[in-house]
Amino acid sequence: MLWRLVILLFVIARPAESYFNLFLSFAEVHRLLGLDGELFYVREGTVNEYAMKFVVPVPALIQKLHFTWENLAGRPLPYTMFVDISNPTALSSSLNISHIGEIPVGGLQTWALSLHCGPYNIEVDLSLRINVSVSRKNTTSLEFKRKKICMNLKETPTEPEEVLVAAPDSTSGGQIFYVAIGCACAFMAAIFVLIIIYYVRDKKTRRHRDPLQESRGLSSACSMERGTGVGPAQTFLSPETPPPTSAASGSSYRRLDDRPNRELHERIQEITVQRCRVRLISIELEGTFGRVYRGSYHEEGALSPKDVLVKTAAEHASQSQVALLLREGLALYGLSHPALLPVLGVSIEDRSAPFLLYPHTGYKNMKRFLLKCKFSNEGPPRALTTQEVVEMALQAAKGVQYLHRKRLVHRDLAARNCVVDDDLRVQITDNALARDLFPQDYHCLGDNENRPIKWLAIESLLNKTFTTASDVWAFGVFLWELTTLAQQPYGEVDPFEMASYLREGYRLAQPINCPDELFAVMAYCWAMSAEERPTFSQLLICLQDFHTQLTRYV
The missing domain is CATH 1.10.510.10 (Transferase(Phosphotransferase) domain 1)
Known part of the structure; x- marks a missing residue:
């Protein structure tokens, strides 16, 4: 009885004057779900609502999604396509057909949506929206939801190219059953992925709190050792290594950027600050790969610390993102105008997230x-x-x-x-x-x-x-x-x-x-x-x- 119910739920659909077929071929279903069968989203004027609502997880190794459609109207059917991505900084896409065109007459056509992940580990939601105009007053709107898993796979081989061949026959009842079972398994896998995401986010939240707790909990040994005269009540973010010399700063920056800029290198040397003189107080702004803190900076020889904003890269940011932070953050260095906010200092100490300091006056x-x-x-x-x-x-x-x-x-x-x-x-x-x-x-x-x-x-x-x-x-x-x-x-x-x-x-x-x-x-x-x-x-x-x-x- 249970498998009959699964089949019943899977084939629930509504009639629509679509006049075209749109489906995943045998090869694509096997590639995504590991099953043998076709998965029809639109079959001879019927839209499969259950299949449309299912969010298909896309493994890290799969970089292309293939769709096959067939025009049954005997005349070109105009269409438009749009791709929505929840995190465009981590994932981009491209189509091998035009965003606006016509479904051709005369046989099957297979096209692909390519997914380009950035160098980070993240899960991104995306949707492909297709509008097909059957007549002036009749438009079929479809939305395909996918959940792309992006991983920084430096040594893992990429997805092999596959030649997708359209099947000569339609889906049999047994094939529909296996596809339904596959969808149920994929649904369970999606729940498992959500649990993993919750764990990662919880870990990320704890990691975000750590710098602040560390900043508040450390003693002022750094300032006392350097003879600043700061009392025990003042605490700073303790460095993992001693403050870098000019040579160390240059060496660290060359590791961050394979093509170092001499002028940028000199700028960093001129305004390098000791990490132990900076205290983080609270997070002002937060993104996926960077954060902006409100903090204080106790300059050497000063009687009291000054309020600052601290821009820093997150622990999981790539080297290219860190290098971009430094290049863009030093763009206004050395300028003086009431309507400009130039950088105050920079630190690129080894084994620590580089940061930029800015004056904060409200x-x-x-x-x-x-x-x-x-x-x-x-x-x-x-x-x-x-x-x-x-x-x-x-x-x-x-x-x-x-x-x-x-x-x-x-x-x-x-x-x-x-x-x-x-x-x-x-x-x-x-x-x-x-x-x-x-x-x-x-x-x-x-x-x-x-x-x-x-x-x-x-x-x-x-x-x-x-x-x-x-x-x-x-x-x-x-x-x-x-x-x-x-x-x-x-x-x-x-x-x-x-x-x-x-x-x-x-x-x-x-x-x-x-x-x-x-x-x-x-x-x-x-x-x-x-x-x-x-x-x-x-x-x-x-x-x-x-x-x-x-x-x-x-």
């Missing part, structure tokens, strides 16, 4: 500040006036203008890479850890590189060209973020379609309650030709004139 991340202005759990949200928005924009523009005068291009200007205090004083920061802390703002277009797609100028998107004019384009999006309180730009546009969307002349719409004069500045920044965009000197004149008009009647 500033908070601007994107989180804007979102809090929109949705606040601590009383009514704070409403920003147009005058305040323009004043914040003026400060940011002055900071970028200073960068350009120093012949530097920011390349990632956005609210997430700025800080603001309660008096609305703005400072621009580097983009170290931004991909990890704000993964929803970055997308990979199949080239294994996460980029802020919806902030990029058209030439940066197409050719990866970054100039002062591309910073101007990003500043226009930044202005739009200020006026919308950190609304997601182009929220309805697929990242893969952004280039064609911009080429066709589409831009962000004018926000509600945004004055025409301010929106005109944004639109001015989004000119298709880089030569037609204003410089930051011109932007400052426009914004200052508009600010003068606003204050004239206040």
